[in-house]
Amino acid sequence: MNPAKIRVTDFDLRYTIESGQPLTFFSDYDPKKNRLIYPTASHLLDIKFTGTSENGNLLVKGSSPAYAKRELTKRLRLNDDMKDIYSRISTDEFMANAIKKYYGMRLTINDPWETTLCFIISQYNNLKRIRGSTRKIVDLFGTEIKDDEGKVVGKRFPTSEQMMHITEKQLMECGTGFRARYIRNASEYCTNNLDLHKLQNKSYPKIKEELLEIAGVGDKVADCIALMGFGCLEAFPIDVWVKRTIERIYFKGKEKKIKDIHRFANERFQNLGGYAQQYIFWHGMHYE
DNA sequence: ACCCAGGCGGGCG
DNA sequence: CGCCCGCATGGG
Numbered sequence: 001m002n003p004a005k006i007r008v009t010d011f012d013l014r015y016t017i018e019s020g021q022p023l024t025f026f027s028d029y030d031p032k033k034n035r036l037i038y039p040t041a042s043h044l045l046d047i048k049f050t051g052t053s054e055n056g057n058l059l060v061k062g063s064s065p066a067y068a069k070r071e072l073t074k075r076l077r078l079n080d081d082m083k084d085i086y087s088r089i090s091t092d093e094f095m096a097n098a099i100k101k102y103y104g105m106r107l108t109i110n111d112p113w114e115t116t117l118c119f120i121i122s123q124y125n126n127l128k129r130i131r132g133s134t135r136k137i138v139d140l141f142g143t144e145i146k147d148d149e150g151k152v153v154g155k156r157f158p159t160s161e162q163m164m165h166i167t168e169k170q171l172m173e174c175g176t177g178f179r180a181r182y183i184r185n186a187s188e189y190c191t192n193n194l195d196l197h198k199l200q201n202k203s204y205p206k207i208k209e210e211l212l213e214i215a216g217v218g219d220k221v222a223d224c225i226a227l228m229g230f231g232c233l234e235a236f237p238i239d240v241w242v243k244r245t246i247e248r249i250y251f252k253g254k255e256k257k258i259k260d261i262h263r264f265a266n267e268r269f270q271n272l273g274g275y276a277q278q279y280i281f282w283h284g285m286h287y288e
Numbered sequence: 289a290c291c292c293a294g295g296c297g298g299g300c301g
Numbered sequence: 302c303g304c305c306c307g308c309a310t311g312g313g
Contacts, residue, residue, distance in 0.1 A: 020294060123295035129311065130294080177309030182296080218296050239294035281294070 004065035006058040006072060010082035012104030013049040013058075019102070019282045020127055021228055022110040022118040023075075025134040026157060039156040040071055041111065044145045047072070053104035062147070077106050077231070089269055089276040094249045098283035107278055108228060112196035114157045115229030116214070119221040120182050129175060136174040141166055160196075163187040182216025189214050196229075204232040219258070227274040236265045236273035245284025 017029045017036060028037040036047040043063040050057050060068035073079060082104070090096045110118075117137075122130050141162060142155035158166075164187040171180035190196055194214070199207045207230050211222040223237035238258055246261055247253055256264075269276040 119294075120296095122293090124293060124308080125295090125310090126293040126312080128293095132311090172309080175310065178307085179296090179309085216296070220295060224294070237294070240292090241294065285294090 001061075001064065004058075004060040004063075004068040006060065006069055006078070008051075008056050008058055008078060009054065010104055011056060011076070011078070011106060012053040012102070013047070015102045015105035015282070016076065016108060019105055019278065021108050021278075022115050023108050024127065025118050025131045026114070026138050037154070038075075039145055039154050040075075041156065042145070043067065043071075044147070044154040045071070062153075075109055077109060080106065082106075085272055085275050089272050089279070091268055092249075094283075095276065095279065098279040102279060102282055105278065105282065107231075107233070107274060109231045110228050111157065112199070112225065112229040113160050113190060115225050116186060116190065116196065116211075116217070116221075117157070117163075117183065119224040119228075120186055120216050121176055121179055122224070123179060123218075123221060125177075125179075133175045137163075137166075137171075140170075140174070160187045160190040164191050179216070185215045186217070199230065204230075204234050207232060208235070227277075233274040234271040236262060236269070236277050238262065238265075238277075239281065241285045242277055242281050245280050245287070248284075 013034055013036060014029070014031055017023050017027065023038070027039065029035070034049040038045045038047055045063060045068060046061040048059045050059065058072065060072065062068070063071075086099050090099055118130065118134055121133050138155050138157055141158045143158060143162070144152045145154045145156055147153050163183070166184070166187070168180045168184055171183050176183060194210060199210055204226055207226050208222045211217050211225050212219075217225070220237050220239055223235040226232040227235040227237060238261055243256070243258070243261060246264065247256055250264065265273050265276065
């Protein structure tokens with residue numbers, strides 16, 4: 001089958017993949033070739049980027065062109081008008097620099113359950129270890145993905161129901177530490193009490209409210225899931241890097257409460273807090 | 289050796 | 302309520 005060719009503008013595959021979103025944790029990316037192997041629910045997509053961040057193409061193998069286009073348009077938020085978004089979140093020199101440095105970095109939309117797991121694992125953790133743990137879970141317990149000839153080409157994330165049967169000890173062996181208990185609980189809860197897919201078209205406050213019912217999911221993780229699992233651009237997750245960076249840039253290094261930072265971000269970035277946050281996080285983390 | 293990481297729940301005042 | 306603490310584990 002011919003590869004799908006998708007025109008993209010204001011898009012950078014590398015920054016999008018590497019910027020600490022769930023995609024980072026369970027797909028294979030080769031920066032030299034600018035090529036991504038990405039497991040969706042049913043296919044293993046082989047994605048190659050050519051061109052520049054202003055004007056490029058995605059060449060996608062591994063599925064029909066129609067599927068590839070539909071899936072990636074959603075997952076990589078290809079319909080976002082980045083020029084408009086940038087003009088609205090570029091409120092000062094720091095934001096302008098962040099946008100310039102990581103031009104084309106998109107938010108992504110990931111499977112809600114995968115997103116939930118990734119961000120439960122993320123708490124009080126670092127990117128390298130989050131990646132290691134999630135990959136190990138997929139390797140050990142994931143579902144096989146087959147191509148048209150029935151050949152196994154990769155694995156995808158286990159469902160909550162599949163994960164319900166993984167013991168705490170097995171989860172600990174994946175390096176999840178004290179989060180193993182939360183993972184077990186979330187697997188049960190999202191199998192028996194909360195169907196994440198039914199939150200799909202709900203409002204951000206409603207989605208967050210429901211997510212907070214999962215033991216092991218707090219304010220920050222719920223915002224991450226709302227943003228990267230459900231696409232709520234008004235969510236503004238505040239982790240240590242975002243907090244630290246905002247205090248440094250906008251409050252002369254003075255410590256602020258999470259609540260105050262939420263208020264600040266709401267006033268400044270309005271319903272595009274999620275995008276602003278992604279640039280603050282990634283640029284702030286690599287600052288100096 | 290020591291400190292920290294895309295935080296959270298529980299316990300205490 | 303707000304604040305403080307412990308939590309597993311590997312890398313700097």
